[in-house]
Amino acid sequence: MQLVVARIGRAHGIKGEVTVEVRTDEPELRLAPGAVLATDPPSTGPLTIATGRVHSGRLLLRFEGVADRTAAEALRNTLLIADIDPEELPEGEDEYYDHQLMDLDVVTEDGTEVGRITEISHLPSQDLFIVERPDGTEVLIPFVEQIVTEIDLEEQKAVIAPPPGLIDDRAEIDSSRDSDSAKDES
Incomplete structure (x- = not known):
């Protein structure tokens, strides 16, 4: 089974690094150096991750064969797709793919x-x-x-267990004005 694990953003620097929008709860597993990922569009891949690091809260990746900013920018908006076993489960008890x-x-x-x-x-x-x-x-x-x-x-x-108004139009609205006006009428 194939799952989208990230989307490539803009180029970072001049040595072929790109920012990525992570779409997996397990980036350390799916986006590790050496990982080979399919791509969408398919013509840009497969891509093999050469290095990865976090810079200012963003994950930066560099791929084998992508050596400069121009090549990195050409990958922008490419989806990275990992092959996973459909029987594989996330590590956490209340986590789901x-x-x-x-x-x-x-x-x-x-x-x-x-x-x-x-x-x-x-x-x-x-x-x-x-x-x-x-x-x-x-x-x-x-x-x-x-x-x-x-x-x-x-x-x-x-x-x-939906709160009122989430799946129907019967929201219960508590207003202090309603209770105040009811007191004034008494």
């Missing part, structure tokens, strides 16, 4: 069907499930333990 979560049925704790996970968006603050409802609309579910209470890979479902 995207491919394990894709197409899971999403249900509420009382068993109400919400939809199916069609995409996972990795944002800086948290991950989001993009869930397609039976009527074709989409709902965004934050992948946090207060909302996603259970992932059951055997049953192929994700159980959620």
Whole structure:
């Protein structure tokens, strides 16, 4: 199975290094020197990582055969793809690879069907499930333990406890004005 593990950003310096947007929880494993990665577009790869280092909070990689800034800049926006065993599991107990979560049925704790996970968006603050409802609309579910209470890979479902308004239009809004005006009317 192939997974996107990074996207190449701009060139850094003049010796062929590039910044990368990491898309894996295991960069030390997937983006280590010696790793051979497929690419999208396929014509730019495969690429073998020669060196890697962190500079000012960003991962910098240099690839074999990429010796200058011009060659590095030509790789910009290329996706780096790693081959992994589909049976391989992440190290953490409550961690999942995207491919394990894709197409899971999403249900509420009382068993109400919400939809199916069609995409996972990795944002800086948290991950989001993009869930397609039976009527074709989409709902965004934050992948946090207060909302996603259970992932059951055997049953192929994700159980959620959504706060009011997350999956329906019936948000409960507490307003101090409402309670104050009710007191004034008395």
